[in-house]
Amino acid sequence: MGKLLVPLIALAVSAGVFFGYIDPTYEKVKATKAVDIQFNQALSKSRELQEIRDTLLSRFNTFSQADLDRLVKMLPDNIDNVRLILDIDGIASKYNMRTRNVQIATNTGDSADAIRIDTGATDSVVLSFSVAGSYEDFIEFLKDLESSLRIVDVLSLKFDSTKPGDLYEFGVSIRTYWLK
Numbered sequence: 001m002g003k004l005l006v007p008l009i010a011l012a013v014s015a016g017v018f019f020g021y022i023d024p025t026y027e028k029v030k031a032t033k034a035v036d037i038q039f040n041q042a043l044s045k046s047r048e049l050q051e052i053r054d055t056l057l058s059r060f061n062t063f064s065q066a067d068l069d070r071l072v073k074m075l076p077d078n079i080d081n082v083r084l085i086l087d088i089d090g091i092a093s094k095y096n097m098r099t100r101n102v103q104i105a106t107n108t109g110d111s112a113d114a115i116r117i118d119t120g121a122t123d124s125v126v127l128s129f130s131v132a133g134s135y136e137d138f139i140e141f142l143k144d145l146e147s148s149l150r151i152v153d154v155l156s157l158k159f160d161s162t163k164p165g166d167l168y169e170f171g172v173s174i175r176t177y178w179l180k
Contacts, residue, residue, distance in 0.1 A: 070149055073149045073150060074149045074150060074151055075122070075151060075177060075178065075179055076178045076179065077178065077179045078178060078179075079123075079125055079176075079178045081104055081125070081127075084125075084127060084150070084176060085099065085102055085127070085129075087148070087150060088127070088129065088145070091141060091144045091145055091148065092131050092141055094140075094141075094144065095133055095137035095138075095140055095141050096133065096137065097131040097132060097133040097137060097138075097141060098131065098132075099129045099130070099131055100129065100130050100131070100132075101128075101129060101130045101171075102127065102128070102129045103127070103128040103129070104125060104126070104127055104128075105125070105126045105128070106123075106124075106125050106126075121179060121180060122177045122178065122179055122180060123177070123178060123180050124175050124176065124177045124178075125175070125176060125178075126155065126173060126174070126175050127173070127174050127175075127176065128171070128172070128173040128174075129171075129172055130169055130170060130171045130172070131169075131170050131172065132167055132168065132169050132170070133167060133168070133170070134166050134167060134168070135166075135168060138168065138170050142154070145174075150176060151176060151177050152174045152175065152176045153174060153175045153176075154172065154173070154174050155173040155174060155175055156171070156172070156173040157170065157171070157172055157173075158170070158171035158172075159171070
């Protein structure tokens, strides 16, 4: 009986040590290894993203500052109503016209917006104003407005011929865009 008791006690102690200490510790080690693998994958992905960022940054640095300024003017990252009005007034002044009766309306979801595709990356503002001048000067003004860097859509044109001489009063509504 003594010969059988010692191996049974040793077996019971080893089972207790295994289930009480070794198995829980082994499970913790497996869980830690799984977390370690996730961290290594995240670190690898981070290195890939840094390489992509460095590549894009080097490509970005190849653009001249003048080109970047033109891009910002074409599609600014905010709406500067005063700058927009001054730019349009600058174009009009080349043809001896001044902008008057300026009104600004933000994107309100009117019927013209139903045609526009909303990507969520841009927003728009409608600028209405009037100018007085000859028909020929107004056509040249519209051509300059069309060829300016700022993206604008002409929404409406109105004219009134009650001015003396060959001057007309032109009402213009345009939509311009900016990045959100």
